[in-house]
Amino acid sequence: MPTPTENAMPASKVTVPTTGTLLGIDFGTKRIGIAVSTPDQSIASPLENYVRRNETEDCATLQKTAREYQAVGLVVGLPVHMSGDEGGKAKEARKFGEWIGRMVGLPVVFWDERYTSALAGLYLQQSNLSEKKQKAKLDKVAAQVMLQSFLNCDDRQRAPGQWPTSL
Secondary structure: OOOHHHOEEOOOOOOOOOOOEEEEEEOOOOEEEEEEEOOOOOOEEEEEEEEOOOHHHHHHHHHHHHHHOOEEEEEEEEOEOOOOOEOHHHHHHHHHHHHHHHHHOOOEEEEEOOOHHHHHHHHHHOOOOOHHHHHHHHHHHHHHHHHHHHHHOOOOOOOOOOOOOOO
């Protein structure tokens, strides 16, 4: 498994502030998982799963969340292939991230989200929650895992490295 420094996804030279609350976004066409960092950017916590409705409501919800938590930036998960190449879902995530960044008025960085849902699933399996409740929390815990990976990284601008071919 790669180190956190191998996960940065360069979109441009956009950066988010190094202090202040960040929102982690696990993009989905039906649901968006949202996580939030502490103001010192040391700990990520799952916040909510938002069921998408339409652009107007999606925008209003994310604007409200950003205001409520006084967010200074957004970290959007980028679903890349195992090779590190971007496919259709990554393009959708980039389009969404750029759009919501403009709508919310915050800088956006993209972060490799490979394995985040799998790790979130493992964490939830270890809980005493029913399978139904685990599934209901998966997206926001995946957002937490992705955001925590970003927070743990020493070089938030580094491009992804080669992942090992066997784990």
